[in-house]
Structures are given as C-alpha cells and as structure tokens.
Amino acid sequence: MTLADTSSRAGVVFKSLAAAAGVVLGAYLVWGLRSLIVPATVGGLLAYICRPLVARLERSRVPRGVAIVLLLLVFVLAALVIVNRIRAVMPSDADALELRIRALYTLNHRYEALMGLDRPLTRGNRIYRLMHDDLDPLLDRVGQLLALTPEERAQFVASRPRGAHDAPAGSDRLVEYERANVETLERRARAALAEPATKSAPRSLAASAPTPAAQTPLAALGDILSTWIIAPLMFLFLLRDTGEIKRGLLRAVPNRLFEPALNVLADLDRALGDYVRGLFLECCLLGLTVVLLLTLIGVPLQWAIAIGIFTGATNVIPYMGFAAALLSGLAYALLAEDIRPPLPMVSSENFVIWVIVAVALAELLKNVVYEPIVLGGAVNLHPLVVVIGVLGGAVLFGLVGMLLAVPTITVVKVLVSSTARQLKAYGLI
Structure with missing residues (x-):
C-alpha cells in the first residue's frame, strides 16, 4: 500500500469521525435547547x-419592512383578542367551585345510571361486572380532582345565601349537588373497603395532598417570555431574509453541484411552504366546521368556539384534532344540564350521540374535502408512515416530536427524492 493510499484512507476516516462528532454534538445541542424548539x-x-x-x-409598493411589521402586529392583536376571549369565559373562583360540584354530580349520576349500580355501589349490570376493575379506580381519581377540600367547601358555603345549607331539600340545587357528592364519596369509600384487600380504598378528602403554591402571574409571564421571545425573532428574521440563508448554504457546495443543490433547495422550500400554508388553512376550516356543527346541535356559542379553537390547534398533529373535538365535545355533553338545541330531533337524551355525529361529520369533511383541496399533493405520505412517525416522535421527544414528525418526514422525503432526481438529471450518478 502506497503512502498516497494510506493518506487517502486516513483522510476518509478523519472526515467520517468529524461528521459523526458533528452529528452527536448537534443532537446534544438540540436536546439541550429542546424548550426552544x-x-x-x-x-x-x-x-x-x-x-x-x-x-x-x-x-403593491409597500416596503418589505413595513409589510413585516404590519403582519406581526396583526398576529399580536389576534393573540391578544384570543387571550381576552379565553379570560372572559374563564370562571371565577366561585364559579369554578360551582362547576366542579356540577361536574362531579353529573359524572356520578350518569355513571351510576349507565352501570346500573345499586345503592351501596357494589352491584351493577353486565357492563359494570366486566369493566369495574378498570373504571372504578379511574372514577376515584377523577372524583379526588373534582371534590372540594374542607377549605373550598367552607368557601362554597360562605358564598351561598344565608341559611341555604340548612334549607329544606330542593330549595338550592347546588347545595343538593354538594350533599349528594359527599354522600357518593362516602358510599364509594365503604364499597372500596368491602372489596378484597388487593384493592385499596380511595383516599379520604381530608387526606388529600396539599396543592403546591400557585405561581404568581408575573413569574408565569416571565417564564413564558423567556422562552417564547424566540418566536417573533424567528418570524422577523426569516421574513426579512431575501436569500442570504440560501446563498450561505450554496457557498459550501462545490461548483459542479451548484445547480443540483439550488434545485433541491427550491423543491424543499416549495414543498415545506405548501405543506405549512395548507395545514394552517385546513386547521382554520376544521375549527370553523366544528364551531358551526356544535352550534347547530345546541352547544352554546362560546363553548363551541372554545372547542373549535382547541380542535384547530391540535389538528397540527395528525389524528389529534378529531380526538380533541370528540373528547371536549363529550365532556360538555356529559356535564351540561340545560340543553336547548335549535334542531327538533336533538334532545338531552340523545345529545351525546349528536355530538359524536357532529364531530364525525367534521372529520369526514376534513378527509374528503379540505385535505385533498387545501393540502393537495403537498404531502403524499402513507397513513402508516404518518402514524409510525407521530408515535415514534412522541416516544423520543414527547409533544415536540409529535408536532415535528410529519414536517420532518416530508422534508426528508423531498430531500432524498429531489437529490436523486437532480443527480440523475445532471449525470452525476
């Protein structure tokens, strides 16, 4: 083996080690800065x-800087409007206590009716006999979250009209609900004690762990700003860029690969841009559809808008929009008391079924109409690839992995296919 061959092999080994070290360092930096992703x-x-x-x-002869600032102001104003709307529908402390009382009462009442439970809560129908080992612990945990602590119960009693707690039955519905909740918790505790020793009884209300001290609004705002300040900076610099980033990347490419690299970057830019803009429009259309359909079956407009925004926001993760709409819609259907649907065929007895129908119809419109028209050929991935990518991203990187799974797969697919096509077109392979 000649000295030249040895030197060439050493150079290849050195470049391979340098590339591997660069990949490891890049992965370490990405993991360390994952909160900024x-x-x-x-x-x-x-x-x-x-x-x-x-x-x-x-x-239209508007300077680029002015156009960027105008768009940034539009997004800031939209964010402020959304935050104010959310704050407007957020319940006060007293309203939150009342909501928890109603939710726990409705949950217990409908669970007992669905499972055909007797008064001691020890015997039920066939569904209960099959599933109570899994459902009872879940209901216990939900009950612990919704049940009032002694301090909260004292606050609730103080907020009611004087003498409401000692009034006859039926005179104050919320007081009756709270009494029923306490009685149900006691019955569930007695039923749990009657179970075999392998099953532990639910924790008593007094033994509940104290909640940690709430973070002050100023500290919470500081935490948010320290992380999310990067978002407007990315927005401004990427829109302000007029090709400097692309030229910087192309300067590192050999001359004989300049044209193929330029075409590959153009394909990447076009595919990613089409996907992002199409997904944004699809999320907006899906959210509006959910709002319209839920309003038609009797969900109040403010709650329909909240569910629609939640659905559109979660739709950036494949299949999560449908799950979010279904769970939030069913939660409202199970907890709502006075339902006044505008359609005559909808009633309080079949309201849950109509919520499922409305969400399923919205998902059908997304798959049949919105996705083919809006996204078109921007993303041509097999559903199995999407599912595996989302689940793999969730396992490796959590929520960030789920969010970036499909865009990453799209970029890799376009990069590989476009690179192979360009290299063949220029006779390089």
Missing part, C-alpha cells in the same frame, strides 16, 4: 405562511 418552529411556520402575503404587499 416549539417557539422557534412556531415563528418559522408563521413566516412560511406569511411569505406570499409579504410578496403581495411588496408588489
């Missing part, structure tokens, strides 16, 4: 969404 991604995706708008404003 979601804000940076949000800023980058918003920039991709707004690039056509900036170009259109520039064609």
Whole structure:
C-alpha cells in the first residue's frame, strides 16, 4: 500500500469521525435547547405562511419592512383578542367551585345510571361486572380532582345565601349537588373497603395532598417570555431574509453541484411552504366546521368556539384534532344540564350521540374535502408512515416530536427524492 493510499484512507476516516462528532454534538445541542424548539418552529411556520402575503404587499409598493411589521402586529392583536376571549369565559373562583360540584354530580349520576349500580355501589349490570376493575379506580381519581377540600367547601358555603345549607331539600340545587357528592364519596369509600384487600380504598378528602403554591402571574409571564421571545425573532428574521440563508448554504457546495443543490433547495422550500400554508388553512376550516356543527346541535356559542379553537390547534398533529373535538365535545355533553338545541330531533337524551355525529361529520369533511383541496399533493405520505412517525416522535421527544414528525418526514422525503432526481438529471450518478 502506497503512502498516497494510506493518506487517502486516513483522510476518509478523519472526515467520517468529524461528521459523526458533528452529528452527536448537534443532537446534544438540540436536546439541550429542546424548550426552544416549539417557539422557534412556531415563528418559522408563521413566516412560511406569511411569505406570499409579504410578496403581495411588496408588489403593491409597500416596503418589505413595513409589510413585516404590519403582519406581526396583526398576529399580536389576534393573540391578544384570543387571550381576552379565553379570560372572559374563564370562571371565577366561585364559579369554578360551582362547576366542579356540577361536574362531579353529573359524572356520578350518569355513571351510576349507565352501570346500573345499586345503592351501596357494589352491584351493577353486565357492563359494570366486566369493566369495574378498570373504571372504578379511574372514577376515584377523577372524583379526588373534582371534590372540594374542607377549605373550598367552607368557601362554597360562605358564598351561598344565608341559611341555604340548612334549607329544606330542593330549595338550592347546588347545595343538593354538594350533599349528594359527599354522600357518593362516602358510599364509594365503604364499597372500596368491602372489596378484597388487593384493592385499596380511595383516599379520604381530608387526606388529600396539599396543592403546591400557585405561581404568581408575573413569574408565569416571565417564564413564558423567556422562552417564547424566540418566536417573533424567528418570524422577523426569516421574513426579512431575501436569500442570504440560501446563498450561505450554496457557498459550501462545490461548483459542479451548484445547480443540483439550488434545485433541491427550491423543491424543499416549495414543498415545506405548501405543506405549512395548507395545514394552517385546513386547521382554520376544521375549527370553523366544528364551531358551526356544535352550534347547530345546541352547544352554546362560546363553548363551541372554545372547542373549535382547541380542535384547530391540535389538528397540527395528525389524528389529534378529531380526538380533541370528540373528547371536549363529550365532556360538555356529559356535564351540561340545560340543553336547548335549535334542531327538533336533538334532545338531552340523545345529545351525546349528536355530538359524536357532529364531530364525525367534521372529520369526514376534513378527509374528503379540505385535505385533498387545501393540502393537495403537498404531502403524499402513507397513513402508516404518518402514524409510525407521530408515535415514534412522541416516544423520543414527547409533544415536540409529535408536532415535528410529519414536517420532518416530508422534508426528508423531498430531500432524498429531489437529490436523486437532480443527480440523475445532471449525470452525476
């Protein structure tokens, strides 16, 4: 073996080790800065969404900087409006106590009716006999979350009209609900004690662990700003960029690969931009559809809007929008008391069924109409690839992995296919 061959092999080994070290270092940095991934991604995706708008404003003789600032102000105002709307529907402390009382009463009442439970809560129908080992512990945990602590019960009693707690039965519905909740918890505790020793009784209300001290609003705002300040910066710099990033990448490419690399970057930019803009429009359409359908079956507008926003926001993760709409819709259907649907075929008895129908119809419209028209050919991935990618991203990186699974798979797919096509077109392979 000649000296030149030895030197060549040593150079290959050195480059391979350097590349491996770079990959390891990059993975370490990504893991260390993972809290910034979601804000940076949000800023980058918003920039991709707004690039056509900036170009259109520039064609209308609006300076690029002014157009970017206007779009940023629009997003800030929209965020403020959404936050104010959320704050407007958020219950006060007293309303939150009343909501928990109603929710726990309705949950216990409907669970007992569905399972055909007797008064001591020890015998039920066939469904209960099959599933009570799994459902009873879950109901115990939910009950512990919703039940009032002694301090909260004292606060609730103080908020009621004087003498309401000693009034005859039926004179104050909320007081009756709270009495029924306490009685149900006691009956469930006695039923749990009657079970075999392998099953532990639910914790008593007095033994509940004290809740940690709440974070002050100023501290919470500081935590949010320290992380999410990167989002508007990404938005501004990516929209302000007029090709410097692309030129910097191309400067590292050899001359004979310049044209193929330029075409690959163009394909990546087009595919990612089409996907992001299409997904944003699809999420908006799905949220509006959920709001409209839930309003038609009798959900109050403010709750329908809240469920629609939640559905549209979670739709960025494949199949999560449907699950979010179904769970939140069923939660409202199970906890709502006075339902006044505008459609005559909808009643309080079949309201849960109509919620399922409305959510299923919204999902059908998304799959049959919105996705083919809005997304089109931007993402042509097999459903199995999407499911495996989302689950794998969740296992490896949690929520961030679920959010970035499909965009990452899309980028890798376009990168591989476009690179192979360009190299073949230029006779390099």
